[in-house]
Amino acid sequence: MTLSAPRSTDQPAAPGAPSPDGGPGAPDPDGGPHSAAYARHPASRATTDPDRWPDVARLPAPAPLRTAIARTLLKRAFARLPLRIRLGDAPAAGTGPALTVHDPDAFFRRIGTGGLIGFGESYMAGEWDSDDLPGVLTVLATHVDELVPGPLRTLRGAWVRRRPAADRNSVSGARQNIRRHYDLSNELFAEFLDPTMTYSSAVFGALPARPEELAGAQARKIDRLLDLAAVGEGTRLLEIGTGWGELALRAAARGAAVTTITLSAEQRDLAVRRIAEAGYADRVTVRLCDYREVAGAYDAVVSVEMIEAVGAEFWPAYFRTLRERLAPGGRVALQAITMEHQRMLHTSRTHTWISKYVFPGGLIPSPEAVTREAARAGLKVTADHGYGEHYAETLRLWRERFAARADRVRELGFDTVFQRMWELYLAYSEAGFRARYLDVRQFRLAPATIPAQPDAAGERPAAVPAQSAAEGERSGAASGPTTDDHHQGVCR
Secondary structure (H helix, E strand, O other), X not given: OOOOOOOOOOOOOOOOOOOOOOOOOOOOOOOOOOOHHHHHOOOOHHHOOOOOOHHHHOOOOOOHHHHHHHHHHHHHHHHHOOOEEEEOOOOOEOOOOEEEEOOHHHHHHHXXXXXXXXXXXXXXXXXXXXXXXXXXXXXXXXXXXXXXXXXXXXXXXXXXXXXXXXXXXXXXXXXXXXXXXXXOOHXXXXXXXXXXXOXXXXXXXXXXXXXXXXXXXXXXXXXXXXXXXXXXXXXXXXXXXXXXXXXXXXXXXXXXXXXXXXXXXXXXXXHHHHHHHOOOOOOEEEEEOOHHHOOOOEEEEEEEOOHHHOOHHHHHHHHHHHHHOEEEEEEEEEEEEEXXXXXXXXXXXXXXXXXXXXXXXOOOOOHHHHHHHHHHOOEEEEEEEEOHHHHHHHHHHHHHHHHHOHHHHHHOOOOHHHHHHHHHHHHHHHHHHHOOOEEEEEEEEEXXXXXXXXXXXXXOOOOOOXXXXXXXXXXXXXXXXXXXXXXXXXXX
């Protein structure tokens, strides 16, 4: 699935109006409210474009045994969880955030066939909704280890899929993966980000956060990273992952000479414009190229939530780049989303809903993985601070802003399925931080006194055969320019 900017062809039904197949959009039999998201974005398979969203428009092939197992396990789990569950026309049961399943047969069939990918696609198809989407997802994330009885967890492999080989983050693959997310539309991101166009966790002065505090909290986050890297007057700074240019702007305001790189043409174009408008074009160079192609020596390297898009197979190349680009006495400031190590190991082998629809090729590292891969490259962690509760609030503000601008998002050409997908992505991520399944950390790295260690492909979390890892190293080498309409050669 490619996240190109889909042109909208479906029209939302009025709240409470029946949809063409009598599914989502029909009146609530219990008289209770559907979620605000559901009222704004009713969806059904009958109105979903099968060419754009093939696995949403069509149910998977019948799998009676799998469906029966999913139905039995989930019903038992739902009975124990603090959720208010309603399956089809049956009365609601339980207390807590409401999960309303409009089409139980489709819901259990998708999950029985596709696991969590099916769960997400069922939401995209409008087969279930919630009056508190992040609340439901937080409950599920908190109790994730209780959803399947221990003896049955050995069968997990029957429900998970391996990551597609096409999503590998080789030099050419990384460009395609980044474009599928970040080149959707600058206008889309502007609808839910704050005016700084910063797409990473903010650091608030106090929680819960207020919408008007978001821009200042993003500036606080950036300043902390620049302080970690000791960026000031005359600093030669390399930023790996430009975003839309806010960190480069703040570094330039400190008097730094900034080289910032990105693989997103949309981000590059807007960042260049913002930098010129701020009067810092003489201090900031924005380059469209891969981190493996950058050259030169820098007093500081900063990379914000970039490692998640690298992929475990290429972590050695990423950390080696951080080390090799540092001038003597230099520092690295790294902001990364992290997860517990064993969960990372499981996720590294799994094709997830997020990797299929939102971030192809990515993997969230564990703090242990960051420390280990940094050490292998000759770097040591000299500071480490986590603040996951701030990311939960950042995501809440993005999600609320996105929901409030639903009509504008539709005008930009993003259809109902896309909007539901994006709402689920933001709520899903928020829930991960609220349940402490995820964290976000700021690391400072400095050259270690011990020499760098050789790569140990067999110990990396991704289940990659040795020859594939070697191939990845070859494709990650800075051997010269690659073919790209926007590429201007190796960054120098």
